[in-house]
Amino acid sequence: MRHLKRVVTHQTVLEKEYDVVVVGSGISGSIIASELSQKGYKILILEAGPGKDLTLAGYEKYLNHFYTATSKDNNAPYKRNPNAPMPRSVDVKKKEPGKPNTDSYLVQNGPFISDFTYSRVVGGTTMHFESKLPRMLPEDFNILSTYGHGLDWPIQYKDLMPYYRKAEFEMGVSGDVSTQTFSKQKAYADDYVFPMQEMPPSYLDKCVAKDVDGAEVKLAGETYALKIRTFPQGRNGIPNKNYKKFNNGELFTPVGAVSEHQVEEGERCQGNNNCTPICPVQAKYDGRKTLAKALGTGNVDILPQTVASRVVIDPNTGKVDQIIYKSYQELDSEEHTTGTIKAKLFVLAANAVENARLMLASGLNSSSDQMGRNLMDHPYILTWALLPEIAGTTRGTICTSGISDLRNGDFRSKQAAFAVDIHNDGWGWATGGAETNLLNIVDNQNKFGKDLRNELVHQISKQLLLANMVEMMPDPKNRITVDPKYVDRLGNPRPIVTMEIPEYTMEGISFARQLSKSIFQRLGAEDHSKYDPMDYGYLEYKGEGYAIRGGNHLAGTHIMGTNADNSVVDRNQKSWDHKNLYLVGAGSMPTIGTSNTTLTLAALCFMSVDEMVKDLEA
Amino acid sequence: MHLHPIETVKDLYNYLYIAIQLEHATIPPYLTALYSIHPGTNLDAYNLIRVVAVEEMLHLTLAANMLNAVGGTPDLTGEGFVPLYPTYLPDGETDFKVGLEKFSIAAIDTFLNIERPAEIDNSKGRATGLLKVNRKNTSILPSFKTSDGEELHFHSIGEFYSAIAKGLEKLTKELGEKTVFCGDYNKQVTPEYYYSGGGDIIPVHDLESALAAIRLISEQGEGYEGGIYDYEGELSHYYRFQQIKLGKYYHKDDTPGKPSGEDLSIDWNAVYPIQSNPRLEDYPKDSELYKEALVFNEFYKTFLKQLTTAFNGQPSVLLPAVGGMFKIKEMSYKLMRNPIPDKEHVNGAPTFQVDSI
């Protein structure tokens, strides 16, 4: 996708008037900028990270940084930036008793130490997200009244349905609607299809499916038959002819790489097996594709390397008066200037942790005192095994299929629901990947030449990793806070994370682990799962140990509700306290079910735009 | 084979066969230059050439769609379909040859010739863009013969396509659109099976869609009405290559020959020192290089077979065929990194000799 150059200087910004200031150029901010700018509103985006990402050369630098990084974690493509730091899994350490972990960007208070990450670059965390895009289930919106856990939403699934469609169009979803049938309610119109056909399942998926399809699971009096199905994903594939009726009679046009020059790249997934941390050909959706569209209107300017530092409220009106920012020239220098930005409307779209951090750093706890609370993520329990046959592991997208049959059911009154991914990239997430196998074969198994190569096949091409993504409910005790003791190099307070995995979730984790054992038995696979008590994410539950991983599906910190006493924002993500302020993104979600949060937060942003337009017209 | 202005449907088949051959003939030279660049260097030039190569694949597919639309049978597997390089282009230009060469100024000059705009050159005395030049005997490729027996050659690919457009219009007028466009629509490659950002595949089923396909091909190559951009607002191939030669990107309102944009960083030395226009005979018969060059040619032959299958009613075969193109890249790199035994600092390269298999 070609775009106009709209990176501006602070001087230019001072001389212009903007209708809306958006903090953050990730998917939420980009959707809002794109939608409002198409209606003619003038938008300024503040981005904490550098702005070179919108050129192909800038993107190729990321890729090169990834290739040459010794640790290929989610933020490996990006240079360390102490002026706008981001959490990295490589920085996470086991908690020492009695004191928080303070030596990396996230201050971790425990008791659970999570390795969740997000990215502070143009495009935000969608730069490294896997792009799995399932909708939430209709039942998820009334989970409290139905199953007695979590919170009910102030909106229903059907309210979001048209916006889910918009989000699926925007992100270019490939998938098969007929596989998405685990709700007891009708979740899709009969003739609805996704913009593109489903991604072909991997050979590994098929190896698993042949022995797992039809397996019965009994849970809380109900029987579930398992079936390996593909996930809807934001990745370019083959446009679906039947989508024409949802696209003005036109076939869906996949959106390729973002660039100032024409590049002919990214029109279709090539199977790089690297969706996370970076799709080398930009066949995966990321927020920059929407941002490029926004910039193309000519109504959007972006100010990179500019960190929103404080939200200032007019004491008379209670409205946001201005945002104070700190702007730096170099990643390697703390030198920066401070300035202010005014607009009619302010939108914080910096992600669940950063939105809350900014508000709390501005002394704005919200009248409900819910700011920063109800922090949620999807805890993952990984299970891994060696199949009895060569399954071609390490090919395809990171994940094409999995098990979604236990995403919903009456058991949710007792334990968390979960979804299972089959990881085409093998054991990497759990053990460090093929490199770990290589080092072991050379250093410990003393093999070289043919024996080494045969052993690589044996140890890698048969790998199966199941990533069990478990539901986590909102709890006000799980939260983001700030403390002037802990600041980054520009003096902005760092997020302090307090998190505990609730028992409801642990029940789900424990059940998922058992299910994996049974699946491995069916497959005749050797179970190699091991949870080291020295692991930072290690937890014991009912006598069993588990090493839990963060899902990076951060949510809940500016929760949406029915009134100013029980929530931070209303159903349109508008602050109850400050009438010209929106806090957008997964932070607004009261629950997250077993859906990766991006599609739902995108739908919410499309919905909020309608309300923003009303505000701007008023 | 000689061409003459299109009078019959059979003439049309000939022209469209040559169009497919022509579009294909540009691909090995582009790929050779492209893969001779050390990976990770010359990123600007690499991307510019790659985009053009991708669009040539689009043009090839459009030409196949046109031939299918008029009831012909695309065939990329016949003897002589792939020329032996260096060669003249099949549409008849005779003032330059196209060869398999590493990324170099000479290669870019050739590419500029391939994509050069149609021009009315008064010194050569013809307003049609056809040139009267004696063809050398080495060319196995067709020239153009007028009804009074004069031998002519096209000056540019655009002129060649405009002759096809004229023929289509003439035949449609004479025989009726339904008669001319009698092909099986199911053989059309549609956007589900093929897409690229610089112009969508156009299924061809009538005069209008055929002319749209011709327009896309001509303008992506040469620009629109003398401008540097095509009607979709993309820089044409000719001017993209010119950017490499001049070391500068074009900006929107630039005049031809005077790009005013950012500099391109070009390192003519970050290139594998490959043999120009290599032939299997250049590699010792007992060498791995020879063996692998042969494997490459066999693979390339299979690739052309797959394309032929895809263009004859099984468009879904394009998916594995495109997968094959990724393999062509990796095989090319290996050949280009291996020195030719007993030669100093000269590496191998794919020979694209598929007929000898």
Next chain:
Amino acid sequence: MDMNKEQLNVFLEMSTVLTAFSEYELKGTGQLEAYFNTVVEIVGQGIMDELLNAFAEVKKIANNNEAILNKQLRFQLLSNDKLGPITRNIIKMWFIGSWYQLPNAWRENYGESQKDITFVVSANSFIEGLLWPSIDSHPPGAKAPGYGTWTNKPQITEL
């Protein structure tokens, strides 16, 4: 750096034995000189000479007998305190493109180099790792095989 052509050839031949990839395949990665230079830069020309001389000796003893060659490689190189860790590092470079910091014992006995840290030799060395073709795959983030190819059975044959 003086890269003796003869030494490079011995290094290449040794690498074919260590990796079971042919000279053509190894040269085809474009990484031969880079790996040779990496070893010399870190352990020094002297130890490189020792290593290559040891391999030449192994080859002489083996006299084209593969079993003896493999055995002698273990005796003279892989089991040797000084040469073993370097030999294993050469294997690792070919397969994954990274140099790994030598074991502490080696560093204490044979000298520490500032450059002896774990690093990826270059972006291309990562991309050209031979681990991936060994399992009919490709490195994550590069050399993708094309849309939908992952649904087919991998073409893997035991050697």
